[in-house]
Amino acid sequence: MKLQKINRFAIGIGAIIFVLIISLVASYVVSQSSLGKLEREAENYISSGEYGPASTIYARLYTKTGDEKYKVKRDDTIKMKTEAKVYEQGINKLDEGDYLSAVRIFGRIDRENSQFNKQAKEKLKEAETNILNQVKQAMEDDNVYLASSIIKDYVKIAGEIEESKKLLATVNKAVGEGEEVASEEEDSETNVDVGDIKTEDLPEDPKNWVGKTVKIQSPRSNLRQEPNLEGKIVGLAISGDPIQITKVKTDGSRMWCYGTITNLRNGKTIKAWISSKNL
Secondary structure, three states, X not given: OHHHHHHHHHHHHHHHHHHHHHHHHHHHHHHHHHHHHHHHHHHHHHHOOOHHHHHHHHHHHHHHHOOHHHHHHHHHHXXXXXXXXXHHHHHHHHHXXXXXXXXXXXXXXXXXXXXXXXXXXXXXXXXXXXXXXXXXXXXXXXXXXXXXXXXXXXXXXXXXXXXXXXXXXXHHHHHHHHHHHHHHHOOOOOOOOHHHOOOOOOOOOHHHOOOOEEEOOOOEEEEXXXXXXXXXXXXXXXXXXXXXXXXXXXEOOEEEEEEEEEOOOOOOEEEEEEEHHHO
């Protein structure tokens, strides 16, 4: 009889233990299922570019489990959220044609393992190519001072890469030639009453340019002896200086205007060629 009671007691204890084990297993399975669901939810948010909600979920998972992997993922998604904003700012500047600002912004995304890093590098290269093309175009337009401004700003941001070094050297040489001529002009005497000069807008049709007196628009423009970029620099004009056009010549895709240019600072006149891009 006593043995039967002991057996029943043992069976009861065994049953209780079994129920507890089943409960613990069930609780663990439910917990793991819940964690898996939250992880998938966070991954879906990341896939759709919603990094804020994803980081919130990983923060909950870290608090709930204490698992360091969730802390790492939380921190990573917070950084991704910041990088996404920075990348969007860079894209906006690129679309606006503000390539220098785009280079500066894309350069801030420097985490090698970031999904935005590769995209930013590609866009950075695109912006840099556009900047170098702007410099080359300014040189083609004989606006070396604009080219100088662009390339110097670029070098300050990105450093001297091989192509920029070559362009910078070419631009500095051209600017130096212009400055040397400008220095010589400062010593000349005034010989024109600049108050008598009247200007008008440059007509759209180059056929109507001859005989017109118009203002030079570029901040600083080279004046050349011949209508090409190899022509000797004989003077320097700045924005507002008038030119009375007497001849027009085409050099490939570039138009050149010949005439009398008046230096408004000292009244000196010079007859020379100037790229129409500067008018």
